[in-house]
Amino acid sequence: MRYFARKVAFFLATLWAVVTLNFLIPRLQPGDPAEIMVKRLAGKDSQLDPAQVQAMRAMLGTPDGSLWSQYTGYLGELAHGNFGLSYTYYPFPVTEVIGQAIWWTVVLVVVTQVLSFAVGTVLGAYAAWRRNTRFDSVVTLGSTFLGTLQPFWIALLLIYLLGYTLGWFPTSGGYEAATPGFNGPFIQEAVSHSFLPALALLVVTPIGWVLGMRNTMIMNLGEDYIRLARAKGLPDRRIALGYAARNALLPSVTGFALALGGVLGGAILVETAFDYPGLGRLMGEAVENKDYPLLQTLMLLTTAGVLLANLVADLMYGVLDPRARRAQS
Amino acid sequence: MTTATSPDALLEVDGLSVRYEPKRNPSLTAVSDVSFSIRPGEFVGLIGESGSGKTTLGTALLRLLDRPARISEGSVRLDGTDITALSEDELRPLRWRDVSTVFQSSMNALNPVIRVEAQFRDVIEEHSGLRGDAVTERVRELFDMVMIDHRFIRAFPHELSGGMKQRVNLALALALEPKVVLLDEPTTGLDVVVQHSILENIRRLQREKGFAVLFISHDIGTVLDLSDRILVMYAGRIVEENDAASLLRDPMHPYTKGLLGSYSDPRAETVRITYVPGRLPDLTKDVTGCPFVARCPERISLCESVTPAFAPLAGGDVACHVARVQRGGEVDGLAAADVGEPTRRFAGPEFVKTAAESTEALTRPALLSVDSVGKTYERRRGLKVERTVAVDDVSFELRRGEVTALVGQSGSGKTTLARLITGVDKPSTGRIVFHGPDGEQEVAGFRGRALRGYRKHVQMVFQDPYSSLNPAKRIGQALERPLVNHHGLSGRALRDRVRELLETVALTPTERFVDRYPHELSGGQRQRVVIARALAAEPEIVIADEPISSLDVSIRAEILELLGSLVREHDMGILYITHDLLSARMLSDEVLVLNDGRVVERGPTLDVIRSPRDEYTRRLLDAVPNPFG
Numbered sequence: 001m002r003y004f005a006r007k008v009a010f011f012l013a014t015l016w017a018v019v020t021l022n023f024l025i026p027r028l029q030p031g032d033p034a035e036i037m038v039k040r041l042a043g044k045d046s047q048l049d050p051a052q053v054q055a056m057r058a059m060l061g062t063p064d065g066s067l068w069s070q071y072t073g074y075l076g077e078l079a080h081g082n083f084g085l086s087y088t089y090y091p092f093p094v095t096e097v098i099g100q101a102i103w104w105t106v107v108l109v110v111v112t113q114v115l116s117f118a119v120g121t122v123l124g125a126y127a128a129w130r131r132n133t134r135f136d137s138v139v140t141l142g143s144t145f146l147g148t149l150q151p152f153w154i155a156l157l158l159i160y161l162l163g164y165t166l167g168w169f170p171t172s173g174g175y176e177a178a179t180p181g182f183n184g185p186f187i188q189e190a191v192s193h194s195f196l197p198a199l200a201l202l203v204v205t206p207i208g209w210v211l212g213m214r215n216t217m218i219m220n221l222g223e224d225y226i227r228l229a230r231a232k233g234l235p236d237r238r239i240a241l242g243y244a245a246r247n248a249l250l251p252s253v254t255g256f257a258l259a260l261g262g263v264l265g266g267a268i269l270v271e272t273a274f275d276y277p278g279l280g281r282l283m284g285e286a287v288e289n290k291d292y293p294l295l296q297t298l299m300l301l302t303t304a305g306v307l308l309a310n311l312v313a314d315l316m317y318g319v320l321d322p323r324a325r326r327a328q329s
Numbered sequence: 330m331t332t333a334t335s336p337d338a339l340l341e342v343d344g345l346s347v348r349y350e351p352k353r354n355p356s357l358t359a360v361s362d363v364s365f366s367i368r369p370g371e372f373v374g375l376i377g378e379s380g381s382g383k384t385t386l387g388t389a390l391l392r393l394l395d396r397p398a399r400i401s402e403g404s405v406r407l408d409g410t411d412i413t414a415l416s417e418d419e420l421r422p423l424r425w426r427d428v429s430t431v432f433q434s435s436m437n438a439l440n441p442v443i444r445v446e447a448q449f450r451d452v453i454e455e456h457s458g459l460r461g462d463a464v465t466e467r468v469r470e471l472f473d474m475v476m477i478d479h480r481f482i483r484a485f486p487h488e489l490s491g492g493m494k495q496r497v498n499l500a501l502a503l504a505l506e507p508k509v510v511l512l513d514e515p516t517t518g519l520d521v522v523v524q525h526s527i528l529e530n531i532r533r534l535q536r537e538k539g540f541a542v543l544f545i546s547h548d549i550g551t552v553l554d555l556s557d558r559i560l561v562m563y564a565g566r567i568v569e570e571n572d573a574a575s576l577l578r579d580p581m582h583p584y585t586k587g588l589l590g591s592y593s594d595p596r597a598e599t600v601r602i603t604y605v606p607g608r609l610p611d612l613t614k615d616v617t618g619c620p621f622v623a624r625c626p627e628r629i630s631l632c633e634s635v636t637p638a639f640a641p642l643a644g645g646d647v648a649c650h651v652a653r654v655q656r657g658g659e660v661d662g663l664a665a666a667d668v669g670e671p672t673r674r675f676a677g678p679e680f681v682k683t684a685a686e687s688t689e690a691l692t693r694p695a696l697l698s699v700d701s702v703g704k705t706y707e708r709r710r711g712l713k714v715e716r717t718v719a720v721d722d723v724s725f726e727l728r729r730g731e732v733t734a735l736v737g738q739s740g741s742g743k744t745t746l747a748r749l750i751t752g753v754d755k756p757s758t759g760r761i762v763f764h765g766p767d768g769e770q771e772v773a774g775f776r777g778r779a780l781r782g783y784r785k786h787v788q789m790v791f792q793d794p795y796s797s798l799n800p801a802k803r804i805g806q807a808l809e810r811p812l813v814n815h816h817g818l819s820g821r822a823l824r825d826r827v828r829e830l831l832e833t834v835a836l837t838p839t840e841r842f843v844d845r846y847p848h849e850l851s852g853g854q855r856q857r858v859v860i861a862r863a864l865a866a867e868p869e870i871v872i873a874d875e876p877i878s879s880l881d882v883s884i885r886a887e888i889l890e891l892l893g894s895l896v897r898e899h900d901m902g903i904l905y906i907t908h909d910l911l912s913a914r915m916l917s918d919e920v921l922v923l924n925d926g927r928v929v930e931r932g933p934t935l936d937v938i939r940s941p942r943d944e945y946t947r948r949l950l951d952a953v954p955n956p957f958g
Contacts, residue, residue: 132396224437231391232452233424242451243440250442321442322485 003318003325011311018303022296023074027067036290037087084293088285094297097282104174105278108194109267110260112201117256119202120209125245127210128217139210147207152269155200159273162196169196172275197274201267208259209252217248250321254313261302261309338366338406339541340390340428340509345403347382347389347565352397355613359385359398361565364639367509370539372532374556374573376549376588378881379852380609382565383545384433387513390543391430392420408508426456429502431495433514433545438498439486445497446482449504456505471500474534492523499531506538513545520738521908525952528555548882549588550954553577561585564609564620571645577956579673581642581652583627586675591882592956595914595938602915603679604886608851619649626676627651631663680890680915684935687918691933693728695764696869696902697750700724702759704745704926719745721926722759725919727870727902732892734905734917734934736949742926743906747872750904751787752780763787765869785815788863792875794855798847804831804858805843811865830861834891853884860891864899871895874906889915910946911953914938922946 034056038048065073077083083094127139163171170176175189220226221244229239271280279298286294318325347360359382367373377383388394390405392412404411407427412420432438440448449468453459459467468482475496481489489497495515502510512531516524532555535542546552552559552573559576561569561584569582580586590603607624610616619625619632631650639648643656650660655671704720720742727733735743748754750761752772761772765786775783791797798807808827812818818826831839834857847855856876863871873892877885893916896903905917913920913934920937922930922945929943941947 224432225440227393228430228432228438229440230393231424231430232455233421233426234451234455235421238451242443247440247442323441323487 004315007311007314007318011307014307015304018307019075019078019300020071022300022303023071026292026296027070083297086294087291088289088294094293097294098279098297098301101277101279101282104194104276105267105271105280108197108201108276108278112198112205113256113260116202116205117209117252117259120206121213121249121252123206124210124213125217125240125248128214128221128248129240129244131214131218131221136214140214143207143210146203147211149204150269151200151204152273154203155197155270155273158196158200162199169193171196174277193274194276197270197276200270200273205259208255212255213245213248213252216251217244220244220248223247250317253316253320257309257313257316258306259309261306337368339369339371339408340367340543341404341406342366342390343404343406345386345389345405346401347385347394347398348401350397350399356397357612358401359565359612360389362403363562363565363567364403365560365567365570367541367543369508370535370541372535372542372544372555372557374552374559375543375545375562376547376552376559377562378547378605378609378883381562383562384513385565386562387430387511387543387545390511391424391428422456425452425507426505427507428509428511429505429507430511430513431498431502431515433517436491436494436518439494441486443485445484445486445489449501452501453504467504471504472497474503475500475530491519492527495519495527496530499527499534503534503538503540507540509541509543510535511543511545514547515544516551517546521952522738522948524551531555548954550592550882550956553956554954561588564616565612566620566648567639567646568621568649569645569647571647575644579643579671581645581647581656581671582621582649583625583651583675584621586673587624587677588883589673589956590675590677590679591886592911592954594955595911595953596935598935599681599683600915601679601681602886602889603675603677604853604884604890605675606678606887608854624677627668629663629667631660635661678887678890680886680893682893682915687933687935690728690731690896690918693730695726696729697727697764697904698762699726699746699750700760700762702746702749702756702761704742704749704754705757719926720749720756723921723923723926723928724759725921725928725931727904729869729902730896730900731919732896732903732905732917734907734913734920735923736907736910736913736920737923738908738949740925741923743923744874745926746923747789747874747904747906750870750872751789752783785866786869788866788868788871790856790860790863790871790873790876793879794852794859795847795879797859798855800847802846803843804836804845804847804850807847807858808862808865811862815866826865830865833864833895834858834861836861851884852880853887856880856888857891860888860895864895868901870902870904872904872906875908876905877912878907878909885912886915892916908949909953910938910949911955922949 032053034053035048038052038056042048042052081095085091086094086097089097123139127136130136159171162168170193174193175186180186226239226243229243234243267278268280268283270276271278272284275281279301282294283298285291286298343364345360345363346358348356348358350356363386365373375383375386385394385398388398389400394400400413403413405413407423410423412423415423439445446465446468449471450464453464453467465482469479472479472482477493477496477500481493481497486494499515515531516527519527528551531542544552544556553576556573558572559570560567561582563584569576569580569585571581576585577589580589584605587603587605593600593602605624610620610623616636618634619628619637622628622632625632629651635650637648637650637653637660639646642653642658647653650663651668652671653660654663654665654668657665701722701724702720703718703722706717706719708715708717723742723746725733735746737743745754749756750772752775755773763770763772763783763786765783770783772783805827808830809823812823812826816826827843828839831837831842836842836854836857842850842854847858850858860876871892876892877888880888889912892903892905895901903916905913907913917934920930920932920934921928922937922943924945930937930941930946937946938950941950
C-alpha cells in the first residue's frame with residue numbers, strides 16, 4: 001500500500017511543479033503579448049500607442065499586481081477551471097475550444113493506441129515464441145521496414161489512394177452535414193472520417209510494441225524459469241502466456257502508458273494532413289496565431305496527461321510486478 | 330558397459346552423444362558416447378569440471394536441449410521407454426511426474442511475478458487429479474518436508490532468501506513424487522552452512538521417499554558424502570565409474586585422482602592438496618588418443634595415439650590404459666613392465682602447508698595492526714536513525730610474510746573490515762595502523778594524495794575472475810594499466826615488467842599470454858591475471874576476498890599455491906577473506922572467525938581447526954566436506 005501512496009504523492013508534487021512552471025515561464029520570457037499584438041495590428045514601423053496597448057491588455061485580461069498575488073490568482077482560476085479566452089477564437093473561452101476538439105483526438109488516439117498495443121504485443125510475442133521461423137523473419141523485417149516510414153507520409157499516401165483514387169473514405173474534416181451528438185448519422189460520419197487518420201497511425205505505431213515485445217520475450221525465454229516450466233511438462237500455451245509473455249509484458253506496459261500520454265505530439269502531423277478537428281490541429285493553429293492562453297492550456301493538458309499516464313504506469317507496474325512494490329517501499 | 334543392460338534399471342542411457350552445431354561457429358561434440366544406468370532409489374553422483382559436459386548431459390536427459398544442441402546418437406530409456414524417440418506431446422505427461430529437476434544456482438528458476446503457491450499449483454493440477462484445497466494441503470506437506478514456514482507459501486519468489494528458494498525448488502521437484510530427480514549443482518553459490526543443511530535435507534528425503542537421484546557437481550567432496558555410485562566425466566566422456574567407497578579407496582583414472590587431490594584432512598600437521606593444471610581439450614577438433622593426455626602426469630606414449638576404451642576393471646569401469654595394465658588388465662602393445670605400481674595420489678602440482686611454517690610466520694614483524702575496531706552504519710529513515718553494527722571490537726595483527734584469514738558467513742562483517750582497511754570507510758571506534766615504509770601511520774588519517782599512496786600498498790583481489798577482467802582487453806593491456814598509473818612506466822620497461830608479472834603468477838611462456846583475451850583462458854588462469862594485476866602496484870598487503878569461491882574445486886589449489894608463494898617470496902601480508910575453513914587452513918597462519926561482526930574465535934589456524942571452542946566455528950567445520958574424515 002505504501003508503494004501506491006508514494007506514487008500518488010509523487011504525482012501530486014510533480015503536477016504542482018508543472019503548474020507553477022507553466023505560470024512562471026511566460027512571465028520570465030521577454031516581450032509583452034499585448035505590445036506584440038498591437039504592433040502586428042498596426043504594422044511594423046508605426047509607433048506604439050500606449051493607450052492601444054493598455055486597451056489590448058484590458059481585452060486580453062493581462063494580469064497586474066505582485067508576482068505572488070498573480071500566482072495565487074492563477075491557482076484560483078485554475079481551480080475554477082477558468083483558463084482564459086482564446087485569441088484565435090475570440091471571445092470563446094479556451095476550455096470551450098479545447099472541449100470541442102479533445103474528444104476527436106482522445107477517441108482517435110485511444111482507439112489506435114490500444115489496437116496498436118494489442119496487435120503489436122501479440123505479434124511480437126508470437127514471433128518470439130516461433131523465433132527464427134519464417135513468421136518471425138517476416139514480422140521482424142516487415143516491422144523494421146515500416147518503422148522507417150513517417151505517419152504523415154503514409155497519411156498522404158492513404159489520402160491519394162483510398163481517398164482520391166478509390167474514393168472510399170473522406171479525406172478531410174471530422175464530419176459532414178450531421179448534427180454533432182449521439183446520433184446514428186453523426187457517428188457514422190465520424191467513424192468514416194476518422195478511418196484514414198486511424199489507419200495512418202496504425203501502420204506505424206504497433207512496430208515499437210512488436211520489436212520491444214519480441215526482444216524482451218526472447219530474452220525471457222532463456223531464463224531458468226522457462227526451462228523449469230518446460231521441465232514441468234506444462235502445455236506450451238501456458239508457458240508462452242503465463243511464464244514468458246507475462247514477464248516480457250512488464251516493460252511494454254510502462255511504455256504503453258507513457259505512449260498514451262505523449263501521443264498528442266505524434267498526432268499533430270496526421271491531424272493536420274487530414275484536417276481533422278482534434279487537439280493536434282488546434283495546437284498547430286495556436287502556435288501559428290501566437291494564441292498564448294490556448295497554447296498554455298494545451299501545454300498544461302499535455303504535461304498533465306503525461307504525468308497521469310506515468311502514474312497509471314507506475315501503479316500498474318506495482319500490480320504486475322511484485323518486486324517493484326518492495327524495492328521502493 | 331556393465332550397466333547398460335541391467336534389467337532393473339530405472340533410467341538407462343546408452344551411447345548418448347550430444348552435438349552443438351551453431352551456424353557460425355565450428356560444431357562440437359559436448360557429450361560423446363555416454364552410457365550408464367540408475368536403479369530405483371539409487372543416489373548417483375556425476376562429477377567433472379566446468380565445461381566437461383555434465384550439465385549438457387543433464388539437459389539432454391530432461392530432453393530440454395535447445396538449438397543448436399541436439400541428441401545426435403544413442404537412447405535414454407526411462408522405465409523401458411526411449412524418451413529420445415517420443416514427440417513433445419507424448420513426453421509431456423511423463424515430465425515432472427517421472428523425472429523432475431533442481432537447476433544449477435536456481436535463483437532464477439521460480440517465475441518472479443507469480444506467487445510460489447501458484448507455481449506448485451500449475452504443475453500439480455497439470456499432472457494429477459488434485460484440485461483446490463487438496464493442492465494447498467499438498468503444498469503444505471511439501472513445505473514441511475523441506476522445513477520452510479507455511480507463511481512463505483503465499484510469498485513471491487523475491488521474498489525468499491537464496492537458501493529458501495533452493496529448498497522451495499527442491500520441494501517443487503518432489504511435488505509429484507517422481508522416480509528420478511536430477512540435481513544440477515543445487516547448492517553452488519550458497520553459504521557453506523546453508524549448503525550443508527540443504528544437502529543433508531536432500532539425502533534424508535531421498536532415503537525416506539526412495540526416489541533415484543542424479544547429482545551433478547564439480548565438487549567431489551560433496552558428491553562423495555552423498556552418493557552411492559559415482560560417474561566421473563571429462564571432455565564429454567565418462568572416464569570412470571565406481572561405487573563411492575571404492576572410488577575413494579582406489580581411484581583408477583588419473584583425473585579422478587586429481588579431483589580427489591583437492592581434498593585433504595585439515596586437521597593434519599602437514600596438509601597437501603593437488604590440482605589439475607591446464608584446461609579441457611578443444612572439442613571442436615577431433616581428439617586423438619586419450620582426451621586427458623595433455624594434463625596427465627601418468628601418461629605414456631600410447632595415450633597420445635590410442636583412445637582408451639571405457640570398459641570394466643576391478644569392480645568399476647574406467648577409460649585409461651595405464652590404470653588397466655597396472656591392475657592386471659590387457660592393453661594391446663603395453664606390458665606390465667611399462668607402467669609402475671598403481672598410486673592413489675595425483676602426481677601433479679601440489680600445494681603443501683606445514684604447521685612449522687605457520688609457527689614461524691607468526692613471529693614476524695607487524696605490517697598492519699587492527700586495534701579494537703568497530704563500525705556502526707547509520708541510516709536515516711524519516712525522523713528515525715537506524716543503527717547497524719557491522720563490526721564490533723575487532724583486533725588482530727597482519728604480519729609480513731603471513732596470511733590472516735577472516736572466516737565467516739555472508740553478513741558477518743568480513744567485507745566491512747576490508748573496506749576499513751583499504752581506507753574506503755573510517756572506523757567508528759578503534760584504530761588501524763599501517764607499519765609501512767614511512768613508519769607508523771593511522772589509516773583513517775589518510776587524505777587525498779596520501780590515501781592514493783596508501784592504496785598502492787594495499788591491493789584487492791576479488792571473487793569473480795570472470796567479471797573483474799575487461800573482456801575487450803588483452804592480458805598485456807590489463808597489466809599495463811596499473812604499471813602506467815602507479816609507476817609511470819613506458820616502452821621497453823613497461824613490457825619487461827608485464828613479462829615479469831606474468832612469470833610471477835606462472836603464466837609461462839609469457840609471450841603466449843600477453844596477447845590473449847580473457848575468454849581464451851581458464852578460470853584459474855584468469856584469476857592468476859587478476860592477481861598479477863594486483864601485484865603490479867607492488868603492494869605490501871593483498872586483500873583477497875573469496876578469490877577461489879567461483880572456481881571449480883579441482884583448480885582452487887592452483888590459486889592457493891600462487892598466493893602462498895607470493896607471501897613466502899615477496900614478503901607481503903595477505904588478508905584472506907573466505908567462508909571455507911579448508912582453504913583457510915591451507916593458506917593462512919592465523920584465523921579469525923567472525924559472527925555478526927564480532928570475533929568469536931581467534932588463534933593459529935591449526936589450533937582453531939583441531940579444537941574449535943566456539944559453536945559457530947564447529948558448524949563451519951562440519952560444513953566442510955571431508956571424504957577422509
